[in-house]
Amino acid sequence: MTWADLLFLLPEIVLSIGGCLLLLAPVIGGRNNGVAAKWSMLLLLVATAAAIYVAAGAGIPSLALGTLFVADPFAVFFKLLFVVVIAMITLLSAEFLEDGRYSAWEYYSLMAFALCGMMFMASGTHLISIYVGLELLSLASYILAGYYKNETRSTEAAMKYFVLGATSSGILLYGMSLIYGACGSLHLEAISQAVATMAGNQALIIGVMLLGAGLCFKVAAVPFHVWTPDVYTGAPTPVTAFLSTASKVAAFAIFARIFYMGLHSLEPDWNSIIATVAALSMIVGNLAAVTQTNVKRMLAYSSIAHAGYALLGVLAMSEIGLQGVLIYMLVYAFANIGTWAMVMLLRRREYAGENVDDFDGLHKSAPLYAFAMVVFLLSLGGIPPTAGFIGKYYLFAAAISAGYAWLAVIAVLMSAVSMFYYFRLVVAMYLKDGAAADVIPSRQVRFIVIVCLIATLTLGILPERMIRGAARSIAPIVNLASR
Amino acid sequence: MSATLPVVASLFGSIPEPMVQWVVWPTIKFVIAFAIIMGIVAFTTLVERRVLGFMQARLGPNRVGPQGILQFVADPIKLLLKEDIVPAGAQKAAYFIAPMLPIIPAFLVFCLIPFGPPPTFAITDVNVGLLLILALTSTGVYGIILGGWASNNKFSLLGGLRSAAQMVSYEVPFGLSIVGVLMLSGSLSLVEIVHRQELGVWNVLPQLVGCFIFLVAMTAEVNRAPFDLPEAESELVAGFHTEYSGMKFAFFFLAEYASMLVNACLIVILFFGGWTLAIAGKGLTTETMQTMGWLGLSLGFLIFAAKVAFFMILYIWFRGTFPRYRFDQLMELGWKWMIPLALVNIVVTGIVILLVRNGGA
Amino acid sequence: MTDPLMLTGVSLALFVIVGAIAVASSILVVSMRNPVHSALFLLLTFLCVAILFVSMGAEFVGAVQVLVYAGGIMVLFLFVVMLINVKALPKEKVFTATSMMGVLMGVLLFIILAIILASGTWAPAVNAPENLRTAVVVKTTPVVDAGGATIQTETVTRDVVGNAEAVGMALYRDYLVPFEVASLFLLVAMVGAIVIGKRELDASEEEAIPEFIAKKVSDEDRLKEVTGA
């Protein structure tokens, strides 16, 4: 352990110290001072982003750390994405926390720790570092899901998330233990070397299957998706936005890294299973979303479907596939947060605009927001001028070039289905009259909507930088996989 | 080990050597220790009543035998002969098992404690001894929780819950206060810890804070005054053992006193030099005692016993002196004072050790 | 090594007995109606597993297993089960038709795992079993150099030490950062348990709190108040 190692870990150190300070801050900042909490959190995020830049140039750490963590461009890409996403969620949360019923300081502190866990996940190259990061994220998420403890459904959501999450952790761990036995190590590179020499070891295969099952739970893929609709509906809306973007992106980061770095030579053994999971996620997610009248539930099912699309990129095991995963995560995060911001913008009594008919006639009362919502939905559906198209294009192309044309066909068909239910919202906004829910004029939420709108359109129209960035980020991992 | 008693050892000639060394000798030592401990526990109750009587300016028990000295025989006989009542609505199995649960760890721990210079007085010397002791003592709480729950009595349940909260809370400073000692001695073996102290100074000097925290936490761990909330007479009738009578009650009682004894032994070993009376390797060290033969070994045991007796009296002294804490005060003391203090102690100890090591270069 | 547990007969008997108790009690954990009984059998399972750890030469982990699971986690379980008063729970039907599906799946899973694991294929051993007790030991020894000054030299060796030392060296050298992350999620758990578990008092309840608690009147003041001094 040297000073260079500390520099290497700087973002995580900044974040964890900052998280602790947020816990201590109420002593001077005032117990119910949500505004101070929000600005402290944003300041912390800025510091973290700066630290990521500094750490990225810090070079190779000493042996003690280097075996467990890396700061390769892949990790840096995800870390920066996490920071941006959390910053947006911080702004979304501010309004909910300002009435002072629930303490803002602990909320942001938990969010900071969750972010720290996600960053460890993104940079972990050893299953233990991935696992501890994952647990840090999960524990914080359980608590955040139940943060509105005076509301039964929030607590119920926390309970369901916790029970199923802990079960999936157990399954994941058992898978890891079998892999450990088969490979003799849990470092991804060591696994990759060991796996190459022991094709057909059944203990290893069942270990990988159990590990995959645990990961599928974390990304909410069928058949491990049952928790998603309930938790997304019950949790406070900003937390739902957190779960459906940040948490899912982090899970995909480790999904991609584990499969590309560790298990690529075992591909013949797992590809049919992942293909089935991807197909089922797209079909079940989209078809179930069609019947929903609650927007939160609908978006929950749609997020299951998006996990299915993104799995195509993992399945493809190619440069373009991994690039697709990164691009898709980026555009999905912006479009999804934009959608959640719109849900939060609409209020009917206590609750956010949760029903489809809350959007009735929005075009008349707030044309800009209605337009933004359409763009987000188009992006989620993958329609050309928006960023979502680029992401889906890469994923589908990867699937076809890897010989999964049938999956690409399912994906396209299911995207069409998804446009059907997304357009129910568009119809409600533009064609239906009726009492739209109040648009709460909150500056922060409006700001987020505008930012996401601009990002979604810009990334869709001028995607070169994003594509180049993704290509640079995946370089180290693809080099490893092709070795 | 078998060299010390060749005659007895020859009795086991037909048994394989490792069996003798690992099973037979420890068993014999344990049986002897068990008998002695039972005696000490019974005697402690008498001492407690007499000392409390003295402190409160009254006589205490003085009728059975000269100066009441046979009271410690009369009490168990009374408890043995008492009617055994099982309350209606009690969870029968749990009610029956509960009193036995705290006994087991309390007596198992004695296997791990060296009462005098090794090897004669140490039943076993495990290299994770201290950790095992912590682990075993932490399981003592089950009897209390279960007894409180199985009695089907509100006061008992409250007593059990209080006890669970209290023991889990004080487990933390209890463990943390030892860390400083471990850092100084670099071993989890109790014999090794004592050995380090006779070469330097008693740990109580460099670890004064740790010792203080340990003293408080060990009093709380065994639910003694001023932390006797689980059985607070004035609030909860008698807490978790309200519904227990006869031998079952005696078991709880026995376990509590055995735990007191364990903790007194622990503080002596960890902070007060165990069976030695030596500073910087001079004085009555383990080696001196071993070269003196039986006389020296017995001397070591007596020194140890005297130190332990002091801390047993100290428990009673506490009970005679301090008023009982309120429950929120108890929790506040544990979480807001003891744990942070213990953590600071660890950090400071670590820094000092580093400074000394580097400064000595 | 003169470890008695290496004796074949003793260790075999130990494994069979302890394993049987562990399996039996874990069956009872999932089949008992009363959560308190389940918790007690779970405790028994944990203790059996700890004994098996010790029998495998991982005595440090065994001790920690007892300390963490038996001393901490199960006490917490029992505490909560009793706090929310288990008798108020409706009688739970354990083996209904739908739950038979679960039983079937559990049995199926076991059969698959057992067939695969019984074949016993695993990575080649990197070291002998003693390696669980081997650690990198850094010793500093003063050496007098040519100029007469004393300098400290560090020698790094791999020695067979106790299980505790070996684990400690690995934990604080190789796994330092995950260890720090562990401290973070324990902090998160502590904060979260307080945030979620603490009940906000409503107005009527706040009134019911005695003044001396609400205002944190010191004991001396209260004594003065009571005695009128």
Add this chain to the structure above:
Amino acid sequence: MIPTSWFLILGAILFSLGVLGVLTRRNGITIFMSIELMVNAVNLTFIAYARELGSLHGLMWVFFIMAVAAAEAAVGLAIFIALYRHRETIDVDEANLMHW
């Protein structure tokens, strides 16, 4: 020395029983106990492999798993208490404000 596969099969039994418990029980706390059973099976498997492979890394895992188990217990039980306050039940089927 007891063969490693015996320990592994014992671990498999405990793990399967844990899964079985999660699938069949409806009482939240008992489900959680079944999860703990699964986690213990994992610990057993790790230690068995660590002994077989002669590597300390398996032991390290058990420490982290225990830390996680302790943290999960604290959070999970707090959630159960909070839920009980709302619903007076911890039956996971009765937590049905949002149908599965």
